[in-house]
Amino acid sequence: MKYLVDNFKKANSNSTLTKLYWKAICTLYISDFDEYMAKIKSANTRAYDWMMLQHPKYWANTHFKGCRYNHLTSNISESFNQCIFQAREKPLIKLLEILRVKLMGEFSNKMTRSLEWSDVLIPKTQKVIDLRRDKPRFFHADTWAHDGMYEINADKKYALNLEIHTCSCRVWQVGELSCSHAIAVIDHRHEDVINFCGIYFIVQMYRRTYSLPFNKMPNVLELPEIVYTTVMLSAVRRTAGRPKKHRRQTKYKEIKRLKCS
Numbered sequence: 001m002k003y004l005v006d007n008f009k010k011a012n013s014n015s016t017l018t019k020l021y022w023k024a025i026c027t028l029y030i031s032d033f034d035e036y037m038a039k040i041k042s043a044n045t046r047a048y049d050w051m052m053l054q055h056p057k058y059w060a061n062t063h064f065k066g067c068r069y070n071h072l073t074s075n076i077s078e079s080f081n082q083c084i085f086q087a088r089e090k091p092l093i094k095l096l097e098i099l100r101v102k103l104m105g106e107f108s109n110k111m112t113r114s115l116e117w118s119d120v121l122i123p124k125t126q127k128v129i130d131l132r133r134d135k136p137r138f139f140h141a142d143t144w145a146h147d148g149m150y151e152i153n154a155d156k157k158y159a160l161n162l163e164i165h166t167c168s169c170r171v172w173q174v175g176e177l178s179c180s181h182a183i184a185v186i187d188h189r190h191e192d193v194i195n196f197c198g199i200y201f202i203v204q205m206y207r208r209t210y211s212l213p214f215n216k217m218p219n220v221l222e223l224p225e226i227v228y229t230t231v232m233l234s235a236v237r238r239t240a241g242r243p244k245k246h247r248r249q250t251k252y253k254e255i256k257r258l259k260c261s
């Protein structure tokens, strides 16, 4: 999303429009999304057209199918790219070996760190829950409707369903982490919030992710059964010049809608 916004900034040097664009990306309500987009359209039709070249389901929280777990960035791919930066020029076997060693070290560090955690939820998630738990103090009474359905009176009214983990504020279903309204009701029922969070926020699942074993490898010189043969060049024709190492920024003019003739 950051790169999308950066490209938007380059194409439209207007900070107000950029703020509206970011709000349209992050909002959880379709009514708010429509409102922000209408403002952008009335201020600059060209900027609006640029945004709508890609369907909102690719960049807006309101239209995204599935759960984003509150992530709006592609930092993981950037980090990985940076991590293998030096290795990319190595021969294939060497490259794979560098990746294997890096991943093994990373998995080991994460596993070791997680062993220090004593809570059921991972620390970052626990912090979010604690922050959200502070808010219900300002809520008015929650009203039970029926079968796990509740109505919360806060800045406005919210409809909550404990059975299917949804709230009309949409925070719960988009991030799979209970919103402040849900926490108010769960605490009121003397139940455990952990039972209402997505399983990927639990320490046990975190450890399971990084518990995959790596095959131990001896030094290459101790592998006599491997016969090194000459690696033939691929049939792909190489273009002139050195291959690009850095990420190519998308230019405004390069984004074109494809049309069938």
Ligand SMILES: [Zn+2]
Residues within 6 Å of the ligand: 158, 167, 168, 169, 170, 171, 172, 179, 180, 181, 182
């Ligand atoms: Zn809510």
